[in-house]
Amino acid sequence: MSIANVPVSTLADMFGTPSYLLDIADLRERCRDVVAAATEAGEQHGIETSVYYASKAFSSTAVLRWAHAEGLRVDVASLGELVTALRADVPGHAIGLHGNNKSETEIDLALQHSVGRIVIDSLSEIDLVAERARAAGAVAPVMVRVTTGVHAGGHEYIATAHEDQKFGLSLATGAAAEAVTRILAAPELRLLGLHSHIGSQIFAADGFVEAARALLGLRSQVAASTGTLLEELDLGGGFGVAYTPDDEAPDVPALISELIATVARVAGETGEAAPALSFEPGRALVGPAMATLYRVGTVKPVRLEDGGERLYVSVDGGMSDNIRTVLYDATYTAALASRRSDAEPVLARVVGKHCESGDIVVRDVMLPADIHRGDLLAVPVTGAYGRSLASNYNQLPRPGVVAIGDGEPSEIVRRETIEDLLALDLG
Amino acid sequence: MSIANVPVSTLADMFGTPSYLLDIADLRERCRDVVAAATEAGEQHGIETSVYYASKAFSSTAVLRWAHAEGLRVDVASLGELVTALRADVPGHAIGLHGNNKSETEIDLALQHSVGRIVIDSLSEIDLVAERARAAGAVAPVMVRVTTGVHAGGHEYIATAHEDQKFGLSLATGAAAEAVTRILAAPELRLLGLHSHIGSQIFAADGFVEAARALLGLRSQVAASTGTLLEELDLGGGFGVAYTPDDEAPDVPALISELIATVARVAGETGEAAPALSFEPGRALVGPAMATLYRVGTVKPVRLEDGGERLYVSVDGGMSDNIRTVLYDATYTAALASRRSDAEPVLARVVGKHCESGDIVVRDVMLPADIHRGDLLAVPVTGAYGRSLASNYNQLPRPGVVAIGDGEPSEIVRRETIEDLLALDLG
Numbered sequence: 001m002s003i004a005n006v007p008v009s010t011l012a013d014m015f016g017t018p019s020y021l022l023d024i025a026d027l028r029e030r031c032r033d034v035v036a037a038a039t040e041a042g043e044q045h046g047i048e049t050s051v052y053y054a055s056k057a058f059s060s061t062a063v064l065r066w067a068h069a070e071g072l073r074v075d076v077a078s079l080g081e082l083v084t085a086l087r088a089d090v091p092g093h094a095i096g097l098h099g100n101n102k103s104e105t106e107i108d109l110a111l112q113h114s115v116g117r118i119v120i121d122s123l124s125e126i127d128l129v130a131e132r133a134r135a136a137g138a139v140a141p142v143m144v145r146v147t148t149g150v151h152a153g154g155h156e157y158i159a160t161a162h163e164d165q166k167f168g169l170s171l172a173t174g175a176a177a178e179a180v181t182r183i184l185a186a187p188e189l190r191l192l193g194l195h196s197h198i199g200s201q202i203f204a205a206d207g208f209v210e211a212a213r214a215l216l217g218l219r220s221q222v223a224a225s226t227g228t229l230l231e232e233l234d235l236g237g238g239f240g241v242a243y244t245p246d247d248e249a250p251d252v253p254a255l256i257s258e259l260i261a262t263v264a265r266v267a268g269e270t271g272e273a274a275p276a277l278s279f280e281p282g283r284a285l286v287g288p289a290m291a292t293l294y295r296v297g298t299v300k301p302v303r304l305e306d307g308g309e310r311l312y313v314s315v316d317g318g319m320s321d322n323i324r325t326v327l328y329d330a331t332y333t334a335a336l337a338s339r340r341s342d343a344e345p346v347l348a349r350v351v352g353k354h355c356e357s358g359d360i361v362v363r364d365v366m367l368p369a370d371i372h373r374g375d376l377l378a379v380p381v382t383g384a385y386g387r388s389l390a391s392n393y394n395q396l397p398r399p400g401v402v403a404i405g406d407g408e409p410s411e412i413v414r415r416e417t418i419e420d421l422l423a424l425d426l427g
Numbered sequence: 428m429s430i431a432n433v434p435v436s437t438l439a440d441m442f443g444t445p446s447y448l449l450d451i452a453d454l455r456e457r458c459r460d461v462v463a464a465a466t467e468a469g470e471q472h473g474i475e476t477s478v479y480y481a482s483k484a485f486s487s488t489a490v491l492r493w494a495h496a497e498g499l500r501v502d503v504a505s506l507g508e509l510v511t512a513l514r515a516d517v518p519g520h521a522i523g524l525h526g527n528n529k530s531e532t533e534i535d536l537a538l539q540h541s542v543g544r545i546v547i548d549s550l551s552e553i554d555l556v557a558e559r560a561r562a563a564g565a566v567a568p569v570m571v572r573v574t575t576g577v578h579a580g581g582h583e584y585i586a587t588a589h590e591d592q593k594f595g596l597s598l599a600t601g602a603a604a605e606a607v608t609r610i611l612a613a614p615e616l617r618l619l620g621l622h623s624h625i626g627s628q629i630f631a632a633d634g635f636v637e638a639a640r641a642l643l644g645l646r647s648q649v650a651a652s653t654g655t656l657l658e659e660l661d662l663g664g665g666f667g668v669a670y671t672p673d674d675e676a677p678d679v680p681a682l683i684s685e686l687i688a689t690v691a692r693v694a695g696e697t698g699e700a701a702p703a704l705s706f707e708p709g710r711a712l713v714g715p716a717m718a719t720l721y722r723v724g725t726v727k728p729v730r731l732e733d734g735g736e737r738l739y740v741s742v743d744g745g746m747s748d749n750i751r752t753v754l755y756d757a758t759y760t761a762a763l764a765s766r767r768s769d770a771e772p773v774l775a776r777v778v779g780k781h782c783e784s785g786d787i788v789v790r791d792v793m794l795p796a797d798i799h800r801g802d803l804l805a806v807p808v809t810g811a812y813g814r815s816l817a818s819n820y821n822q823l824p825r826p827g828v829v830a831i832g833d834g835e836p837s838e839i840v841r842r843e844t845i846e847d848l849l850a851l852d853l854g
Contacts, residue, residue, distance in 0.1 A: 080822025395507025
């Protein structure tokens with residue numbers, strides 16, 4: 001197995017295991033494709049578009065630089081993510097600040113760099129952002145995060161009137177409309193538009209369409225009552241990816257094109273000018289661009305209650321570098337990466353080295369029966385919420401991220417050392 | 428609210444928020460009490476006892492030093508945990524090495540420091556440890572981790588013949604007995620005894636008793652077939668703690684005394700000398716000794732479907748410093764810590780600042796209706812699997828651990844900075 005023409009065994013020798021391996025061309029192509037699709041559909045329908053890379057999926061200077069070079073803006077939700085975007089030379093106007101609990105420090109740094117938008121998440125935040133803008137002598141461009149009642153995931157969506165969650169301002173209770181009114185009255189704030197984020201791992205368009213209709217409805221209502229036609233809607237992210245061959249992943253560029261066309265049509269029905277549209281993919285861009293490379297250790301056959309057998313294949317990482325399997329009951333696959341084997345495939349489970357029986361990386365996968373200590377095992381599609389949620393559980397140093405251009409690997413996030421951990425331990 | 432006579436508001440001023448706050452006297456007393464209970468019950472029944480602190484719950488040099496000073500040995504399951512124990516001047520003979528997938532490096536360092544025991548977890552590990560011992564010119568003291576089929580948690584236990592999990596050697600298939608035979612035949616290995624670990628958050632003795640009976644049965648079988656009466660059994664850890672006032676936590680010292688008495692009685696029935704006994708508490712020692720101190724940010728009332736209301740109280744941390752709520756559906760409580768309030772208690776949910784609706788710290792708790800930005804909120808019993816599983820999700824630096832002796836606070840694990848995160852980011 002090779003990544004960007006470098007054999008993974010070479011990468012293991014150069015950088016050790018476990019490592020996250022990032023295929024630069026794959027990442028950049030995914031970025032380029034969503035921007036091209038949004039731009040093309042936008043031009044076709046007379047709609048301005050922008051696409052934001054959602055930092056929370058994976059944030060590093062190099063990745064943000066590549067994403068921005070491909071035409072993406074960057075979403076951040078904390079001081080650390082904002083600092084990383086600035087370090088990647090993403091200009092302030094191409095940065096959006098999110099978060100249900102922004103600190104004054106985060107808002108101040110965002111204003112200092114004239115970020116393109118701050119997404120207001122609560123009524124109390126209106127006063128906070130206005131106050132910080134006043135202190136900075138600035139006018140803050142803001143959006144209102146609207147909870148539309150639409151929740152999507154997989155191929156299904158549901159819609160409820162009230163949302164029992166921390167994000168946003170409710171459409172149903174009138175909190176979203178009240179936020180719009182208050183913001184329009186605040187001289188330190190400039191209201192760009194409305195924002196919605198409906199879920200994650202979404203495979204179908206209908207939930208987005210439902211949310212877009214809700215936002216367009218509020219936009220019309222605002223126009224009727226205030227005379228202000230809001231210029232932009234953000235439909236958020238959550239576009240699904242295939243983790244295993246059994247998943248039918250959506251074509252994300254096509255999905256975005258479809259949403260742009262739909263919004264143009266629905267807005268057209270109202271006779272109002274269509275809004276600019278923005279999207280916030282993260283997982284769909286960086287998730288499939290990375291794999292985790294592990295070294296196999298203990299291999300142990302375990303007898304099952306039904307008389308069958310499962311091969312437990314232990315690797316040199318685990319829930320510290322990929323907590324999604326245990327946290328979200330996520331499914332992954334795995335492949336022997338360092339050699340060919342003609343051995344019969346057997347039912348296996350890839351587990352980590354942590355002191356916890358739930359420490360599972362891949363719950364069910366067929367692996368060659370002759371897999372053994374020293375083999376390399378690759379788990380694909382680990383770019384999103386892998387390194388970003390990694391821990392030092394059991395005092396394991398976190399893996400580095402190795403980015404591979406054509407034949408040229410280099411570490412963009414360096415592997416932690418035990419010395420790094422001990423540097424925080426003051427004894 | 429004060430911890431070890433220092434007001435939490437003083438601690439917030441000195442060390443910032445979020446911070447983990449460790450009450451040194453509470454930790455040391457819990458350590459002292461389990462050691463005293465084990466020693467006393469052991470002397471009463473003519474049984475040698477030892478208690479190991481399970482590093483995985485929380486590992487830092489200071490905490491291991493305190494635990495060892497109170498008479499505990501230390502369990503480690505990785506190079507990082509082993510290095511930390513050595514740094515805390517825990518002598519090798521008081522260290523036990525665990526793990527389903529030990530590396531050669533881990534085994535070599537353990538042998539170099541003459542650790543008291545290496546707990547063998549698979550048949551293939553027998554050869555590996557023997558080979559490393561031969562290379563080191565040492566004889567490795569080992570135990571066999573036995574999967575007895577007993578699984579416990581809460582007040583219940585279940586027993587199955589076969590165990591579909593990564594740890595240990597099966598009693599039912601004969602793998603455990605085979606491991607014993609192989610180890611007894613290996614000149615580089617000295618077999619101390621048998622080990623069992625049945626679960627976590629266990630509130631009752633019966634699961635431990637069932638597992639002890641299984642180990643005693645295997646011990647008798649080994650004695651009959653080989654003439655060797657194994658000297659020690661380890662009954663593992665997993666003793667439960669109360670996370671909320673609704674939990675009825677076991678009295679862990681009393682539970683350990685009861686188990687020692689029971690093993691003495693059951694062994695007595697066989698006419699064999701009772702084995703030495705060891706235990707491995709972690710959570711029960713360090714869990715209740717720490718609380719997390721947060722600063723409140725956004726407070727937002729959210730209308731529920733049933734017409735009721737929930738107050739979402741956002742804090743300046745979240746699932747990055749306590750993933751147990753979302754990972755294990757764990758329950759916690761929280762209290763306003765910086766002032767008294769006579770305001771009516773209302774249904775609240777404590778949430779973090781991460782970009783994820785599942786980012787919940789305390790699912791349901793009554794908090795004063797006047798809670799507001801700037802208040803301090805304390806979440807107790809966060810010492811175990813809190814900092815040890817912490818991540819930098821959303822590029823949030825991880826909180827420090829502040830240990831407080833009587834009136835004397837100091838950071839034993841320093842707060843991370845954004846510069847620490849960027850030091851790993853090679854750009």
